[in-house]
Amino acid sequence: xxxxxxxxxxxxxxxxxxxxxxxxxxxxxxxxxxxxxxxxxxxxxxxxxxxxxxxxxxxxxxxxxxxxxxxxxxxxxxxxxx
Numbered sequence: 001x002x003x004x005x006x007x008x009x010x011x012x013x014x015x016x017x018x019x020x021x022x023x024x025x026x027x028x029x030x031x032x033x034x035x036x037x038x039x040x041x042x043x044x045x046x047x048x049x050x051x052x053x054x055x056x057x058x059x060x061x062x063x064x065x066x067x068x069x070x071x072x073x074x075x076x077x078x079x080x081x082x
Contacts, residue, residue, distance in 0.1 A: 029062050033073040037081060 036057050040050040051074060058070045 027073065029058060029065055029070060030073045030076060032061055033058060033070070033077040034080065037074065037077040041081075
């Protein structure tokens with residue numbers, strides 16, 4: 001495992017004061033997908049409609065990412081939510 005300067009600084013900050021260190025998401029698309037899936041659960045529509053709305057929002061936010069990668073982010077967010 002390769003340790004970066006940011007990793008060492010995060011460890012130092014946790015050691016000094018563990019309450020101020022926030023977890024940095026490894027994949028920003030996954031972090032956004034988690035929020036979008038949570039919001040989509042409040043929609044009164046079916047699952048396919050909700051999934052399409054989340055995909056459209058992710059594609060607008062991350063136009064450089066492939067649909068397959070964004071779809072995997074949605075699936076992982078759904079699995080984590082259950």
